[in-house]
Amino acid sequence: MEIPAKFRGAVRIKSRSTGNHVPVARRVIAGATVGSLLFLSACSTQAPQVSSYNRTEQTQLTLSSTPSGTVNLDNRYVGVTPVTFPLDYEQKVQQQTRNVTYWETHPGLSLFLTIASLGVYLPFSMIPVDTETSQVPLENYRKNHFVITVDSAGCDQWKQEVVARGEKSLQLNAQLARKADH
Numbered sequence: 001m002e003i004p005a006k007f008r009g010a011v012r013i014k015s016r017s018t019g020n021h022v023p024v025a026r027r028v029i030a031g032a033t034v035g036s037l038l039f040l041s042a043c044s045t046q047a048p049q050v051s052s053y054n055r056t057e058q059t060q061l062t063l064s065s066t067p068s069g070t071v072n073l074d075n076r077y078v079g080v081t082p083v084t085f086p087l088d089y090e091q092k093v094q095q096q097t098r099n100v101t102y103w104e105t106h107p108g109l110s111l112f113l114t115i116a117s118l119g120v121y122l123p124f125s126m127i128p129v130d131t132e133t134s135q136v137p138l139e140n141y142r143k144n145h146f147v148i149t150v151d152s153a154g155c156d157q158w159k160q161e162v163v164a165r166g167e168k169s170l171q172l173n174a175q176l177a178r179k180a181d182h
Contacts (some may be wrong), residue, residue: 049097054090054142059164061087061148065174069152081150081174087164089144094136141165150174 063071064082071078071085078085144165150158155176162170 050094051097052092052094052138055093057089057091057141057144057164057166059087059089059167060084060169061162062169062171063148063150063174064172065150065152065158065176067152067155067176069150069155069158069174069176072149072151074147087144087146087162087170089164090142091166092138092140092142094138095133096136097131097133100130100132137166139165148172150176152176154179 062082062084065071068081070080071083073085073087141164144163146162146164148160148162156179158174158176160172160174162172164170
């Protein structure tokens, strides 16, 4: 079956510079490919920058004892039981920072402008307009080991090592033993 002469020119476009014929389908596919690549690059952001730092964490320790006695934290006087005092230590925090585009911060408006401008707006959505930062506390602690002692007249010293790991509060009850008379 032969194509009528009046339709033969409709499927091909004649190039003016070389005289070659380029099928319309090839141009449409090439345009769609370039448009898709622009669209995909507009939706991407740079890789997040990762850093970390140590922040001060605090746990409230409540200590009571029988009988009442003086409390020392790492050989420093704290008070007389019952007593509540803070344990200060460091926790590692991971911070991620990345630039986000207008496409991510206002996707509805960006899509509307892209469609309304027939794709011309799309490359402008690749420009970073905001910074997004997230902070993730890690289970990594420093300076979180404490030695607590309780002394009372006529009793042996009570000693306990405490390792703080992000708790809001800890409670200890010391039972002091009477000294044995020799």
